[in-house]
Amino acid sequence: MTHHAVLYLLYLFGFFHKGLPALIQTQHTVMVSVGNEACLNCRLVQSKDVLQVTWQKLSPEGERNVATFNKYYGQRVNADFRDKVEFKDAGLQNCSIVFRRVTEQDEGCYRCMFNTYPEGALKVSTCLRLYELHEPVLHVESNSAEEAVVSCSATGRPAPTVTLRVLQQDLHLSNYSSVSVTNTNSTVTVTSTAVLSGFHDDRTQVGCAVRVLSGPQKEVLMMIPEVKQSSADALKSDDGDHYFTWIIVLFVVLAFICLAVITVLFLRKRRHSSSHKDSEATKTPQKPTEHPHEQKTPLMQQVNEHVRQRMSTGKRHKRNSPKTSSPSVKCQLFPTNESI
Template sequence: VATYNKYFGQRVHDGFTDKFEFKYTGLQNCSIVIRNVIEQDEGCYRCLFNTYPEGAFTGRTCLQVYELHEPVVDVRESNSTEEKVVSCSATGRPAPTVTLSVSQQDLNFSQYNTVSVSNTNATFTVTTTAVLSGSRKHSTQVGCAARVLSAPQREVMVMISEVKQVHAGNDDNDDGKMVKEDTFFKVMIYIMVCHYSVILVHV
């Protein structure tokens, strides 16, 4: 990849000049920088010191490339008015760990389900789904954190609005009364028509 000589200086070999550069050069501290790291850069790198008359000294270090995209949170209705179904998906390499959290203390998650899908580009998409239960008298925040091994985690927050109780007013009662009266009126007409038809038949 690159060489350094006390007399001839540093040299990055052809094909690597856009990717590698020296940060420090010297027998006590020699290091390179890899720019725009991609999956193909993953692997083990060997450092070789040629000395005279002691010979060669070697060192070895390995680079592991992590990939983690921002999580995506989805909140949808449940069969119960006091429950929400919360899903969070995160894509990374290796497979990320996805964790759900809620800010309101009297709310809790249950019925966890996690699914991992392997993608064609060697990444994994992990989706964690859970049911959020409890009385939501106020708006609350739901968080989703995704982590890949020792890399820094990525987290997103979503606000869920409070549940508002809607009470039926007089208009609703009046509408119900109108429906009942209208139904009763139709029934009366039907009976009168049938009765009139019967009379005609007998006449």
Template structure:
């Protein structure tokens, strides 16, 4: 019931479609084609353009519909009219990216073609970070996000008297062709009151994500280059050194006291440590004088 081959000749202008469709990773992508003039359509076929061949994705006619086994888990029809057709690609991945053909096969005029390209976009959750600076009225705000294609990153603040300055942006290309963009700026005007900062990220013609953070008071860095954590660590080292010094002194006193006691015991009982021969000679000399 399905036509095997479709004529490559056709008038593309009579098929209305979107030139480019954006599809987010993990979400659905909708591809549509509309034949603008009434024709005697026998069959509608969707194909994916590969390097050397156009591979059939799905086909339908008045007898039914068929999805190629390679696409049956991800592609389904949404509209199956002979003048109007659309398919849905579910759980989009980077492998779905590329250009697709919709062909309205007529007799005897042949096929009327439309071409639409799916561009896959990827947008992860942004990471917002706030830390203090050398001034109590300033904070350093940074937002980082990984996406494809290159995302735009926008920093926001709720209170009007606060403002961002000294913007800087760093872009890193990852091995999987995604980009990690980090935008940093100085938030000025803080006077001890709390506020909310935000980060909005998006890709061209794609989705947008936002994160927010409430900040009350960000402790400034110390002017001598050491923050409070470093100072606390230094105090720990000082206390540990004092304890070790006291332990060494106590050990020395104990050792000295033990040595004195041993010396005194040797002086009080010298006979215990004298040689027996010396004792015998001493007694012999004593008997001679007697």
């Protein structure tokens, strides 16, 4: 076998491909989120006589054919990938395939191989990487007009990169810190915190950008809130804290109700006391009730008293004087006609 024939066989079987990947354009890494579509593409920079284009999945166990496009037989997808892969651009110079509803089983590296004549196989690899990235959550706490604490949290897989920035040029962030927490579903939550120094108002804007590997970036922006006021200032300001305002209103209402109740009770007590005094004043003192038989006029009392005295005197005189005959007594008591 001649030297040229050996070189041709080496090219044909892909054992000699030094410098050949530069002839093929492709993405080294394709990032896609779970459940979306992923497109793998490879294109020859120089026109070659291509007999067949083959896509293979690389694994520690070896290579598995995914799909092929032949000059004479057209496109063909392997049975294990028919429900997953389809051709997007089926051509001998430019060939791309699409993965539908990507899952973790689809993650890995794939090889695009152009079988050319007479050079042989031209190969290049591209890797499909899955990622998960949720919307970032930005929080700003302004303690004074010259300082604010900015924090941003993002959850993804693998661990996302969190970047804080301020849109006003004369302000800067300092004292950066970052904390990572691995969740039960293999995602990672990263929280970055920084201090915004320098005078700022409610028109100052800060932003948080997050990214997973080389995937698309997500960013949120927020205006710095107004500086929180003390409770005394909040009561004087129309834009004060509504929480303290409602507390003051509640206290005022309760105080008014208590004052009204006390006033009503006081008025009732005073009215009751006045009515009691008036009733006592209108009542006349009651004299002790005498027995009906003992009620006598003053004249009768004098006559009775005089009679009692006479009777008591007569009794004493009768006891002391000599007895007289009854006829004389009878004459004195009942005078006859002759004496008259």
